[in-house]
Amino acid sequence: METATAPNVSLSPSATQRRSSARRRAGSQVPDRRQLEAHNEALRAIRLYLKGRTAYDAFPVSFRVIALDTKLEVKKALECLLSQPPVVSAPLWNSAECKFAGMFTVSDIIHLIQYYYHTATYETAAADVETVRLEALRDIEKSLGVATPPLIREHPSASLYDAAKRLIQTHARRLPLLDNDTETGHEIIVSVLTQYRLLKFIAINCAHQISYLHMSLRKLGIGTYVTASPNSPVQEGEKSKDYNPYHPIATATLTTPVFDVVHMFSERGISAVPIIDENGIVVNLYETVDVITLIKSGAYQSLGLTIGEALNKRSADFPGVVICNSSDSLGYLIQLIKQRRVHRLVVVEGEKGRLLGIITLSDVLRYIVGDVGIGESVESTPNLSEIGTEL
Incomplete structure (x- = not known):
């Protein structure tokens, strides 16, 4: 079976030339x-x-799940994301109610920066981020007019097709997989299915x-x-600073x-x-x-x-x-x-x-x-x- 080989297409900040490499092109623009x-x-x-x-079938052989308590300070949560190896998201856990509370992602940090830009100074931001907790992020999003991420989840035994549909319908990049403890009845965070993991699974299988x-x-x-x-030429009056x-x-x-x-x-x-x-x-x-x-x-x-x-x-x-x-x-x-x-x-x-x-x-x-x-x-x-x- 012939497989496509990825060309060397990386660009460095100072790159001025590109290496030509063979890649698989599509056939005729008008397919028969x-x-x-x-x-x-x-x-x-x-x-x-x-x-x-x-969804179980897409799990890697070995993996870890980092869950963050909503009472945790944002700065400490950020340190967790940037640990080795770094991750770009983590499930949130409400320890007071023993339940899943959403996802913490880099987008939350972007919104936090945006919030401080409108309401404070860099100095204030640097001080506040030491104490602001993850549970406050949703209120910050509301003050910015940013849509609150949907609290989506799926069971690990759900079909990958249904999981993919869920990702598409909610415009999410990752889908938390939750089960229930048979003894306590509490939710358990099993894993997180990402778009990349799903597409890699398709590519392999x-x-x-x-x-x-x-x-x-x-x-x-x-x-x-x-x-x-x-x-293309710009019509008079069409061009502006925006x-x-x-x-x-x-x-x-x-x-x-x-x-x-x-x-x-x-x-x-x-x-x-x-x-x-x-x-x-x-x-x-x-x-x-x-x-x-x-x-x-x-x-x-x-x-x-x-x-x-x-x-x-x-x-x-x-x-x-x-x-x-x-x-x-x-x-x-x-x-x-x-x-x-x-x-x-x-x-x-x-x-x-x-x-x-x-x-x-x-x-x-x-x-x-x-x-x-x-x-x-x-x-x-x-x-x-x-x-x-x-x-």
Whole structure:
């Protein structure tokens, strides 16, 4: 069986050249009926497989679960997230009521920074973060007008298909898996199913079906793309200080202040922003976790740095920006996610790598577990004999 091999597509902050490498391209932009049917059949086979497997099946051989008490101070919780190896989220536990209380993520820290920006000074923030507790975060979100994350959960014996649907319907990136203690009746946090873990499970166990997903990402509508060419002329009166030629994608440059990007994270509910030059060439990516790393010492003044200055403080083990082209196939993309452990891909065009779009794991998962295929109105019973059933 032929498998896709991920190219070397990492970008360092000072990268000026790209290495050309072979990648699996999608076939004709106008797929024939045979290709289309094989594509849809493969999708239905993957969905059927997920319906026959439980969340337990996606558990790694060895893992740990860090649960944080809601009475814990935010600063200590942040230290837990940044421990080795670092994690980007943790379940919350209400010890007074012995029950699950949601998730603590880097987005909570972004909202906290935003809150102090509007209500206090950096000095006040540095002092308050020593005492503010996790249980206060939801009230802070309400004061910012940020939607409270849904208190979702699922049982470990639920099918992976239902778990995936839950993630899509709630726009969540992770799904806590809870059981009940048979003696006490109290809830037990068993694990957390993430989008990445689910897609990796699909990549490993449905490799045969994935090999039939030859159609291009752009053709399938996976991801968010620039609505107009960055080089297209701007009508008189159209351009303003808020004009974004890469709409609807939020972008920044190396001279953009970190705090401006923090605003984007909080107000738009995103977790990464492509960093481009004056020609729209992608030079890096700034993520929410970069902000957390920047302020872990309590130096909130660091938020006044430019993106370029902040990137110089980034850990040397940063894996780089993973890019793809809109003509790449869905099958190639799924393999790339598994091999590079990526959570988003920047779509570029041209030899220099001009920004064209961005693809998140949510985009990929939403397409894979959707109800229909290309050109179909309802999901039909898959004929597995045509594409094989060895998973």
